[in-house]
Amino acid sequence: MIETILTRAPVRDLGTPAAVSTEMISLTIDGYEVTVPVGTSLMRAAAENGVNIPKLCATDSLEPFGSCRLCLVEIEGRRGYPASCTTPAEAGMVVRTQSAQLQEIRKGVMELYISDHPLDCLTCPANGKCELQDMAGVTGLREVRYGYEGSNHLALKKDESNPYFTFDSAKCIVCNRCVRACEETQGTFALTISGRGFEARVSAGQNEAFMESECVSCGACVEACPTATLTEKSVIWLGQAEHKVTTTCAYCGVGCSLDAEMKGNQVVRMVPTKDGKANEGHACVKGRFAWGYATHKDRILKPMIRAKITDPWREVSWDEALDYAASEFKRIQAKYGQDSIGGIVSSRCTNEEGYLVQKLVRAAFGNNNVDTCARVCHSPTGYGLKTTLGESAGTQTFKSVEQSDVILVIGANPTDGHPVFASRMKKRLRQGARLIVIDPRRIDLVKSPHIRATHHLQLRPGTNVAMVTALAHVVVTEGLMAEDFIAERCEPHAFEQWKAFVAKAENSPEATEVITGVPAADVRAAARLFASGGNGAIFYGLGVTEHAQGSTAVMGIANLAMATGNVGREGVGVNPLRGQNNVQGSCDIGSFPHELPGYRHVADTTVRTLFEQAWGVPLQAEPGLRIPNMFEAAMDGSFMGLYCQGEDIVQSDPNTQHVTAALEAMECIVVQDIFLNETAKYAHVLLPGSSFLEKDGTFTNAERRISRVRKVMPPKAGYADWEVTMALSNRLGYQMNYRHPSEIMDEIARLTPTFAGVSYARLEQLGSIQWPCNEAAPEGTPTMHVDQFVRGKGRFIITEYVATDEKVTRRYPLILTTGRILSQYNVGAQTRRTENVRWHAEDRLEMHPHDAQERGIEDGQWVGVHSRAGETVLRALVTERMQPGVVYTTFHFPESGANVITTDNSDWATNCPEYKVTAVQVMHVQQQSDWQLEYARFNERQLSLAESLP
Ligand code: SF4
Ligand code: SF4
Ligand code: SF4
Ligand code: FES
Numbered sequence: 023m024i025e026t027i028l029t030r031a032p033v034r035d036l037g038t039p040a041a042v043s044t045e046m047i048s049l050t051i052d053g054y055e056v057t058v059p060v061g062t063s064l065m066r067a068a069a070e071n072g073v074n075i076p077k078l079c080a081t082d083s084l085e086p087f088g089s090c091r092l093c094l095v096e097i098e099g100r101r102g103y104p105a106s107c108t109t110p111a112e113a114g115m116v117v118r119t120q121s122a123q124l125q126e127i128r129k130g131v132m133e134l135y136i137s138d139h140p141l142d143c144l145t146c147p148a149n150g151k152c153e154l155q156d157m158a159g160v161t162g163l164r165e166v167r168y169g170y171e172g173s174n175h176l177a178l179k180k181d182e183s184n185p186y187f188t189f190d191s192a193k194c195i196v197c198n199r200c201v202r203a204c205e206e207t208q209g210t211f212a213l214t215i216s217g218r219g220f221e222a223r224v225s226a227g228q229n230e231a232f233m234e235s236e237c238v239s240c241g242a243c244v245e246a247c248p249t250a251t252l253t254e255k256s257v258i259w260l261g262q263a264e265h266k267v268t269t270t271c272a273y274c275g276v277g278c279s280l281d282a283e284m285k286g287n288q289v290v291r292m293v294p295t296k297d298g299k300a301n302e303g304h305a306c307v308k309g310r311f312a313w314g315y316a317t318h319k320d321r322i323l324k325p326m327i328r329a330k331i332t333d334p335w336r337e338v339s340w341d342e343a344l345d346y347a348a349s350e351f352k353r354i355q356a357k358y359g360q361d362s363i364g365g366i367v368s369s370r371c372t373n374e375e376g377y378l379v380q381k382l383v384r385a386a387f388g389n390n391n392v393d394t395c396a397r398v399c400h401s402p403t404g405y406g407l408k409t410t411l412g413e414s415a416g417t418q419t420f421k422s423v424e425q426s427d428v429i430l431v432i433g434a435n436p437t438d439g440h441p442v443f444a445s446r447m448k449k450r451l452r453q454g455a456r457l458i459v460i461d462p463r464r465i466d467l468v469k470s471p472h473i474r475a476t477h478h479l480q481l482r483p484g485t486n487v488a489m490v491t492a493l494a495h496v497v498v499t500e501g502l503m504a505e506d507f508i509a510e511r512c513e514p515h516a517f518e519q520w521k522a523f524v525a526k527a528e529n530s531p532e533a534t535e536v537i538t539g540v541p542a543a544d545v546r547a548a549a550r551l552f553a554s555g556g557n558g559a560i561f562y563g564l565g566v567t568e569h570a571q572g573s574t575a576v577m578g579i580a581n582l583a584m585a586t587g588n589v590g591r592e593g594v595g596v597n598p599l600r601g602q603n604n605v606q607g608s609c610d611i612g613s614f615p616h617e618l619p620g621y622r623h624v625a626d627t628t629v630r631t632l633f634e635q636a637w638g639v640p641l642q643a644e645p646g647l648r649i650p651n652m653f654e655a656a657m658d659g660s661f662m663g664l665y666c667q668g669e670d671i672v673q674s675d676p677n678t679q680h681v682t683a684a685l686e687a688m689e690c691i692v693v694q695d696i697f698l699n700e701t702a703k704y705a706h707v708l709l710p711g712s713s714f715l716e717k718d719g720t721f722t723n724a725e726r727r728i729s730r731v732r733k734v735m736p737p738k739a740g741y742a743d744w745e746v747t748m749a750l751s752n753r754l755g756y757q758m759n760y761r762h763p764s765e766i767m768d769e770i771a772r773l774t775p776t777f778a779g780v781s782y783a784r785l786e787q788l789g790s791i792q793w794p795c796n797e798a799a800p801e802g803t804p805t806m807h808v809d810q811f812v813r814g815k816g817r818f819i820i821t822e823y824v825a826t827d828e829k830v831t832r833r834y835p836l837i838l839t840t841g842r843i844l845s846q847y848n849v850g851a852q853t854r855r856t857e858n859v860r861w862h863a864e865d866r867l868e869m870h871p872h873d874a875q876e877r878g879i880e881d882g883q884w885v886g887v888h889s890r891a892g893e894t895v896l897r898a899l900v901t902e903r904m905q906p907g908v909v910y911t912t913f914h915f916p917e918s919g920a921n922v923i924t925t926d927n928s929d930w931a932t933n934c935p936e937y938k939v940t941a942v943q944v945m946h947v948q949q950q951s952d953w954q955l956e957y958a959r960f961n962e963r964q965l966s967l968a969e970s971l972p
Contacts, residue, residue: 132163185311194249254291275602325709347665354690365380375667385637457475487824491821524581584818673700838942879945
């Protein structure tokens, strides 16, 4: 059992990045012989051997710049004093880092800096953590001979426009670290140094305020700044932290490792962990800055119950709430049968919490009615990759992109949805890798600073399968296949069938042009590039899965990767970009109705027997209800109770009216959440949830990387979510007695072969682990399918294109597709309660100028969006990012009702909703839709029922 706070020593800054060469050289530094890889700077060679050369403009996360002249050294046989940060070590060099002369030069440099610096160290927010201050100490600066009477920068005004950090130009030493961080680490190029010499100053954009510039508030510049010039506002308010705890971001599937810097129970700031393998010291505006929701006044901190949703909430003790929930579930099962209740696992909660919810459903409820929100995002990934490759997960590490030569991004918008991975990908693209984007919208990656996609195949929504098959057609018919790979690694019969299928003329780019809308020549050129351009890696997102043929498209992607031999080594692979932080994990630990942990079917007697013995109860052999089936069963009167942990199905699931009607038909809904979310407004029992800061556990990111989530403060409502599930189970008569989440992980590892080697002790040791982790791979598996596929031979699957039933007509002539934006996250429950609303305060409807003009719509006007399912009203955003005929919106705000208009069409294999294709009409309107007016009334009523608490 692990109960201590893990505090870590700071990781040393070695001055310049590590060299990659395997060739070693030896030299002498301060009389000691040192051996380093070729390409290592003198500064790093010294630092790796314990000698810290003074520095200001160098830091090991950035390429050296050589501007401050503080790191000068002496080299025998060379004249002058070269900068150690920009001078590569050479074999046989004899280097001195300290001498009286060097001391004088460094003092002189520092004296110049300090003579133009406000000497308010005692009240400066960086006091105690300022590299300028440190260097003044290190160089032995004792007096400053130049006064402030000359020209200086001390009166420059602060830029406080960014909600999370300030820019105090008076403290800037023009070291350029922020500019390089924005370019190299983040890839946004928002900062410049304007002017020369004394006039040189850092500025955002063209001398704009940060909030007016291209800055995306990732914080990399703040991290890189050696002075207080760029400082988090939280540090200015609270002062420096006194300890730090390493944990994992609770937003997207990149799973960045973050150090929560704390003062007691209070978070002072979040700093991306330098040696975090998913992010390597970078973060985005959500993970780094948007953590304030955890202490927001809207947090639900007391359990509440009510008999009907029209009754006021009654605040009760934990005991009363849990007794009531258990008695209701028992009553419902007695009246309607064992299968009349179920549960929903959250993809935002930890693996351990998800495991307990599915165990509660299977062992305590006695059925398999458990599902997760992956149903509505990546369930086709599970199905498609399992069928073709044998494992329901991405094949690579994020780092592997550094070895890619051609990157194919399809149905994903990484700069908004997976920003830290996007920065790593952009770095590789700036180094020369080629990019193919397949997306209906002109996403930022298509053209951004120093990046331009070689091909943007701007297809019509709903035609991915035709596109992917057309790419395969070119590969097959032009002889671009990886024949040896296929012969050695794939099932021959399935391959021959597939080959004959894709080679048909009807699958050619020329024949499918009419379906996809993409010129055949572009498709041919993209296919040739992907097949013959070196290491080809495919990254895809919900733009692939959330379709009527989502699973088919995933299999088409796997086919393409196998046909070109792009699986099983670094730089290639099939990589689903998972949306929420723990979508991968929630699927792994058995939250689908047909699968026990480790993706093993409930009908498999051997597996079921293993769990029956471990859990001490008989388990059903039939799959339970998926989320959409639960709604249907509720409408039929056979599904009457639901335990919903950390999900907001009313806002996130399609066809809102259908969802709410189903919830209204149920007799007991238990919602466990940190806020009174949209689903909680239909609930009878509200159990306060705990944020990621308040509990221990693990998340699994899109790379299959299991990382620790560590408690940095006690649960605000008294219990972590896993403790609440356990208490509910015990009241239902099924005993759970874990003392710590590590014991839950031990149980998962005992029962799941791919997790067999995972334990909290191992995670402490290795930092993070990519599953499978077992006897064969005790340190985890960074790249999958290396020598053979998990299923043995890779299986090509025929991917016949079937047009969606959702057709454009004269009445609904446009296609609506949906997605995310950088500053907001999913249903927005967390990010809407942070300053991130400053970037995105409402969902807008993006439309092409041609479509807008045809309808007399101007930018910013209210527009009604009608579909066969419903109607809502949003403000228009007229933009050429869209193609004519396609409109787009996000779904971060409940009052927008984006899912009022999406239909309940779904993927043929997994029921994943077809969010990405809804036929709509758009017109200029003056007032909100009927649904919105009704929503406003209902919302107000529900808030008043919660406000009437004592
Ligand atoms: S916050 Fe990020 S995007 Fe903005 S200027 Fe700094 S590094 Fe660039
Ligand atoms: S803002 Fe900070 S990092 Fe940027 S140049 Fe000034 S001192 Fe250096
Ligand atoms: S990229 Fe994703 S995981 Fe990383 S900080 Fe941003 S939201 Fe968090
Ligand atoms: S640290 Fe080398 S020149 Fe600044």
